[in-house]
Amino acid sequence: MKVYYDDGKIKIRSMIKEDASILFTTYHSYGWHPAPETYENYYKEQESNKRLVFIAEYCGKVAGQCTLVQHSTEGPWADKNYPEIEDLCVFFDVHKKGIGNKLLDTAEAEAAKITDTVYLAVGTHSGYGAAQRIYVKRGYNFDGSGVWYQGKQLEQYAPCVNDDDLVLFMSKQLVVKHVVVLPYDENWANDFEAIKAEVSAALGKTALAVEHVGSTSVKGLSAKPIIDLDIVVKTNEIQKAIDLLAKIGYIHEGNLGIAGREAFHYEGKEHLRQHHLYVCPQDSPELKRHIAFRDYLRSHPDAVREYSRIKEEAAALYPYDIDKYIKHKSPVIEQIYNTIGL
Secondary structure, three states: OOEEEEOOOEEEEEOOOOHHHHHHHHHHHOOOOOOHHHHHHHHHHHHOOOEEEEEEEEOOEEEEEEEEEOOOOOOOOOOOOOOEEEEEEEOHHHOOOOHHHHHHHHHHHHHOOOOOEEEEEEEOOHHHHHHHHHHHHOOOEEEEEEEEEOOEEOOOOOOOOOOOOEEEEEEEEOOOOOOOOEOOOOHHHHHHHHHHHHHHHHHHHHOOEEEEEOHHHOOOOOEOOOEEEEEEEOHHHHHHHHHHHHOOOEEEEEOOOOOOOEEEEEOOOOOOOOEEEEEEEOOOHHHHHHHHHHHHHHOOHHHHHHHHHHHHHHHHHOOOOHHHHHHHHHHHHHHHHHHOOO
16 A cells, blocks of 8 residues: 555545445445445556546545546547546545545646546536636646537537536646755755754754765765755654644655655745755664664775665656656665665
8 A cells, every 4th residue: 555645634545445335335424326336446446557546535534526537538538648637436424524635636746647637527507616726726728629519529409417427627737856965065954954954943952863864964975956854843842843834834645655764845935945854853773774874884885885876866867757867776775774774
């Protein structure tokens, strides 16, 4: 199971087999007439890499789903091989919790790994009113091909029924993340110090240490120009750190599936270098891994040269696919962890 997002209340994860019956039972309770095979097939298609299925949980309970057909052959962009978002639904009892937007955030982020355009179909009747409003607010535009019915584009005056098969197609331009690896820059140390000064002022004695980790912390190592830092706190003061960071624009995202660290995104930090900030309890195994990996590289220049070479090679091979970039360099990382006994 893959976790895409987890802030402690809302979790977005991949589908497990048991989800199919939960989705079917819930939708049947609404008076709908779903087919159990639909959700069973979603799971099968996920396992065969034809479709990504995103399951939302709210406070530990399944709360909805969304899927992404990675190379759709339907609608006005059938010949473009664009990914299509399908079957977004949030359970009725947890509406207006931000779950729909988090599902779409996840689907769009995954689509951006494939291409710069994603599309979807939305129903025309009033039951789809909330979805229509969400899509427009998120930057989706109607494609101009008019109304489609039962998988076909309707001609003018053609008969139809205003049911779930009557749809309009919408698309959105995505910001595709370009994997950029640069030679080591002496300014990265200064960038870290600027971020450290700002968070240290907000946290005071709550921060036992602020560690520069990741590739930008190793002199001579090629890296993506993003600063990674771990804020070390006492285990019983994690929530205090989360609250203090919130006051200066850092928004808690949960552990994103990795125990021993709390992740954040931020707003209003244009004066600082782009960075990834984590809060780690002082006994965190993940913190230990970060520090040990950094310190090994700092004392082994041959490893720095080899890791730089692999990272530059990975970025050249997979400039728009972060997952393949990570996979390409993973053997070197695992070799270093094995060497230091982690």
